[in-house]
Amino acid sequence: MGVVARRLPIRRQAPWWGLLVLCGLLAAPAGADWRPGLQAAEAGLRSPLGALRVRLPPGLPGEVRQRLLLELDGLDVTALLAVEGDTLVFTPAQPLAWGEHELRLVEETTEGELLERGAWRFEVRRSRQLREAQARLDAELLLSARLAQASPEGAPDPFQAQGSARLAGMAADGDWRAGGSADLYLVGDTRQAPTGRSLDLGEYQVDVSRGVGRLRLGHQDVGADNLVLREFDRRGVSAALEAPSGLARVTGFAQRSESVIGIEDPSGLGDADNRTGGALLTLYPFAGAPERLFLSATLLSGRGSESGYADVGDTVTGETAAWSAVADARLLDRRLRLRGEYAATRADFDLADPASGRETDQAYALLADFTPAGAPLVAGEPLNWGLGLEQRRVGTFFRSLGNAGLPTDKFLRRAFARLDWGGLSLNASFGAERDNVGDLAFLPVTGTERGLLAATWSPAWEGGGLFAQPGFSASLVRTRQKTRRLPSEYGGQVADTLASELQLGAAFYPGSWDWSVGYILSWFDDRTGQFSDTRNGLTTLELNLPLGEWLHLSPVLQWNRLDERDTGTRSDGLLLELGAGFTLLPERLDGSLNVSLNRERASDDTVDTRELVLDASLNWTLRPARSRRPGLVLFLSGNFQDLADPVSDWSWRDYQLFAGVRSTLPLAYD
Amino acid sequence: MIKGMRPFPALALLALCAWASPGTAAVTAVSAVHGAGNIPVNRSQVVTVRWQVQVSGNPTGGPQTVTVRSPRGRFLSGVSLVQLGTVDAPLARRVEAPATVTIGERLRIPAGVLQKAVREGGAVLRYQREFDDGTSSAVAVTGELMLNLSGASGGGFAIDRISLRFDDDAPQRLVAQDAALQARAEVSFTGTGLLRAVWEIADPASTMGRPVFRTLRSVRQQLSASDRVRLTSPRLPTAQAGLYQIRLRLLEPALDAAPAIYYFVRGRAVGQPAPARLSLLGPRDGGLLAADTRFRWQAVEGASAYRLEIHERPRPSGPGDDGAPVPGSATQGGAPPVEGPPLTGMLVPAGQTASGLSAAARSHLASGGDYLWRVQAIGADGRIVGVSPLRGLRLP
Structure with a gap:
């Protein structure tokens, strides 16, 4: 039996012709006015890490695809796009925030113009009932026992509990949102507790909005x-x-x-x-x-x-x-x-x-x-x-409880200018002010003139080295104060002073570590002879040095010298501090040591103080804290203090040694 | 023995006289000095007064212990002698007469008293105290302190107010281990002088017992002409979990109290390390965005992507705030903080440590605009594992 082909009647042929035309249209290359489509989310809900799929029309020329850029909330994410046939797939590197987002596909034309091919707003939701819902508890409890102390009199109870907790939560949907947070504190020694109560509330906030x-x-x-x-x-x-x-x-x-x-x-x-x-x-x-x-x-x-x-x-x-x-x-x-x-x-x-x-x-x-x-170009760099x-x-x-501390009784006129060129920024200002703005005849008028010149410079730097990624700063402030009007028979002090301050600073970032140096020179001259002229210099050197994964050092040196010209007295202050954090066994055994030495001396022997403080701690992690699982840490910590003031014939030495356990509990629902 | 009196009544009378008049030591003179300079009329002031009280001895000889006392003080107008206010704070000192005893008083002159003094006119405010020897027959002697008034700038160097907060304006903080944290003190002052202060901290190694404060940094700053300044602490330690106390102790001019604020550092949870510092290699801070500008940075371990963010530089909004950078601050890290999502930027995979700005990203930036940029490293689990400081960026 053979197959007998029969010709279909015309009216029955029409649908088939239509289908052929449709296939032809679909198979044809996309026209200039093509539009992409954003694939709907699975189950109708977009999740924070859910992939976004943009479907391109089939047959889109390759050179057009090369010019496509995808933006998510203004960020160009093209570099992280994956291509699956005619679909561009973007998987967020970070969970998207709950709420509305904007996705945009643009084409950079050969003429350099940007053509927006598609723009979509979508919502990331937790569930159909709630767009957002989060709750979080971060709690910490620390129980300690004092093992030893040199001077136990007046010390708090040897067994102490300390802790903190932060509760936070929020929910939102549609045009409403509700959220809040609260901090709780536990300080067993009420003398140390901020409010005098062992367990208390810190800051809190409850926020409700609708429309x-x-x-x-x-x-x-x-x-x-x-x-x-x-x-x-x-x-x-x-x-x-x-x-x-x-x-x-x-x-x-x-x-x-x-x-x-x-x-x-x-x-x-x-x-x-x-x-x-x-x-x-x-x-x-x-x-x-x-x-x-x-x-x-x-x-x-x-x-x-x-x-x-x-x-x-x-x-x-x-x-x-x-x-x-x-x-x-x-x-x-x-x-x-x-x-x-x-x-x-x-x-x-x-x-x-x-x-x-x-x-x-x-x-x-x-x-x-x-x-x-x-901005004119100077040496190839714009000058702003x-x-x-x-x-x-x-x-x-003038007085308002909403702005306590506002300087009052002041009339000020000031002019200022700034300049930016390359990595150099300059700021200058000059101001003149006076007090007694109410013109009270029985009070003097004191005028002040203040000039400021400040500069910061970040030169271009390639490569590493001790002075890599430098940043420099300098400023000079001069303030002249003088009594402008003196009522007759005024018995108070008159002003005629010149105060100046020079600040110099430099910071460097050679790599994973950084260091900085700063110098402040202040001088004060009183031409009335009522106050002593002074010169003060403060030098600060800081270093932040991680050494691999196991040690981090942060030494600080500060040296201060104050000269009182009228009395000839010189006061020196020296602060040496070494902070060290160490890890002996990763995620198991770590600790810290801090040594601080502070020395103050005056040349007239009226001041001679020495302060030595050592803090140390060692932590053994029995069980690391994980989300919804409390951690447990055993610790040993101690403190040594040695104070001496030979001028007052006073000294104090004390040490404290503690052992205890600490538990951290992070609980989160999001 | 009084002639004619029987022995017992005479003895009783002598005893009565002895009891009624334990001695004739008496306050004979009072003077006062203070070292505060002029008193500005616009704000309350605290001055240290030293009362010198002369107490005469017992004419019958021998030392005698008396209690020199003053129950209260009062303010009077220097012109009209109208009473402007009182100080209900007693002073007392036991002394072995004859002697001159110095009694110190930290006197707060309320703003209301100064305001009334101005209303009365005159550039002098009088402060008086009456001192006696504490006996029922004591005759009080008045001591007086003359305080010269002035405008705000002509006052002696003194601190009006100090407010201590953390860098987010909170008076207490709960922070994660290794989080960045600083404190700031807003100091309102009158007069001119060199401010000497120290930032001090007590950390968990001592706050479990008797807190021991150690010096964190010294502060020396020349202050002039009655103003308000903000002092920022160095970066506070957060490496150890527990309770910390931070305070700014003023050495000169001194304050009665050194306000302290507290922060708790909570222990680290696995998978929640603090973000590492991400170093930027270019362009420099304040650089100009050119057509070929490439943003470059150092790789961060554990990053699976990098996000280059560009933010609009926050506009100054307050009165007289021209947005000038703080004198003496190094540029890096000195940019103002940014809030909210970025204006635009680029997201690049981990193997890339440089990126230009695409045409789409540039389209969000305005010619002549002033922006801030930074790079964040994102880990495989979506957390931020590295953050760079902010740098300025300008568009031509």
Whole structure:
């Protein structure tokens, strides 16, 4: 039986013809307008280390493929691409962060232009329910026993426990995000504990945001930088609303005025006499070029003092109300910066004194900074330069708890310039200032003129050697101070001084090790005869030297000489320190030794002190800590101290020897 | 014996007189000196006052121990003598009369008192204390200290405020072993002088018992004209796990307290070594990006890839901050820190220790721009195993 071929009717032939045409189209080389495709993730979820596959149209010429560049979040990752037929495969070298990413495929044409062939935004997610979820606990517990001590009286209990733990976690999906962290401390000896409690809370923060809103509790800095609020990192609460474009934000905050740690006053708002609150508004009016203008306004009021945890200052509780308005513009293609700020405060310096009253005062700051366009070539290197002017006035009684320590009673005018050429940077400034800005007739006016010249130089260096990868720095500052106006019958001191400081520094990076040398020379001349003229020279030499895998040395030498010209007294100080870290058995036995010798002597025999301190430790790792598995380390450590002051006929010698066990537990879910 | 008195009442009377008047030693004169110079009116000040109190002896002869005391002090306007404030801090000293005893006092002059003194007018502030010998019949003698006021720059050299933090502005830190860590002290001062201070540290070898502070570095810096400076510590030790205390102890001018902050170093876990330092070979810091610029670095053991990052240089934002580099600092490592992801860069495999910038990467950079760059080495498990310092980069 043979096969009888039958001709198909025309209408039945149509699909087959269509299929032939389609195959022909697919087989034909890609046209100029080809588009790649990003392969969907397996199971619909992209993981942090999941490969990204970009499918190219078949038949793409090889010379076109050679000109393709793949970017992930702005980083060119082409060098790590693998090719599987018509598919470009990129496997991230590092886990991608949770959240949105951008992948871009561009073609560099033969004319040198960049053609974007494809751009995709994708999301890396933990699961369908949550885009991100992480939790982490890092804990450490140390139990020690004091084996020996030369002077046990007054020493703490021989058995001590110390430890720390950091808890952190976060979750996010859609437009919401919640996270937080907290530090806990265990210091068995309450005399050493930062808060006087053995177990206590350190810093903590809880952060919740959804859409345009954000709420934060704990230690925070709302991010202002102006005359009334600057680096105000305190415990408290803040709430912010931010426009989706990011061009406007308003923040309300209430924080403890004084720095605090510990469980006492956990919210930071428990003491009405120790609380500062306010609002901050920031705005970028030009959406298309936000850098052109930045506006901000700050309002705050509060009560408290200028002291706190790790802050030593005025302990009197006062009250202040303050506001500031800032305009900061970058014009002429960001080459001209103009900044202006005006601020005012009203302060009651002593709440406990009903007669203290309130004092109002003002401040302003103006800045202009210009960098010309184009850089002329000098010896083949571009020469960039810029210059600027500054004027600032801060009233005598200007005071804000949000910027404690701000220098007040100052009117300053300053001009500055900078130059960059090759690896050389030069900076120069000259300023004149005066005090008694309120022109109080019964007080003198003291004027100060300050000149600064600073240079850094990083010459090109090929190869190694002792002086490889050098960096040099030098600066000279001269400050002349003189009483400009003296009221009649003024009985106080007048000023007529010249203070100067020269700093020289050099650092070298021959390879895995580095070393540096520095010298500071300060001299002070008082032309009124009230204070002694002085000369002080400080020399510092440091070395950081790893010797293979088993030893690391870090010696330091500092030598200081102070000459008091009027009395003829000379004081010398010498600091010699040798730090050594060693590994006897990798991941098993290691330790450290630190020797510090400090000697101070004065030529008139009023000072003669010697300090020798030795610290040493030896650690035997029974079981190394791994993720979700605690480690165990036995240790032996000791300390020796020898102090002597023959002038006061006083000496002290003590040693301590400890043994103990330490456990580290890293737990992570991410 | 008093004539006419019976013996017992006479003895009783003598005893009563003896009890009522243990001696006639008395404070006869008080003077005061301080070495602080002028007192600037814009901020509270701490001055050391030395009271010299003369105590006369017992006219009947023989030594006599008395307690010289002053319950409180007060501030008065130098012009109107109006009381401006009080100091409720008693002073006392036992002395064997006759003698001249010196009693020291660390006196804080509150800003509120200075403000009121200015309001009253006059360039002098008076501080008075009354001293007596502690007996019920004591007659107090007033000693007075004259304090000359001035503007901020004309004041004596003194520290107004010191704030100690770590380099991320935190007052406490938990760090991993071998992590980079520094502390900084922000010092507000008045007047002019040479600041002498020492950074001191107590490490785990002693903090398990009696903490022993050793000198880490000496600080000598010429300060002028009432300002605020930031002192940065050297790199702090983190090689050993445990509790550390770091402090800046001021030698001159002295402060009553040396604030200390604490940090804990937690032990290393396997697979979590600190990143090694990655050395850069070129281009130099502040170099210009040319068409043929190649970024070069030294290889890091264990790297499976290198990431060349280019960041926008952070813009100065504060008042009067022109972004000038800190005088005297070496360039390398002196660049400001960067936050957030890079603007652009290159990812290259481990066998490559040099790379140019592709056209795509360059397209993210603006002509005339000012950038920072660095290289990170990535290990096979995706961790960072090496980090270079930041260097500046400019575009023509």
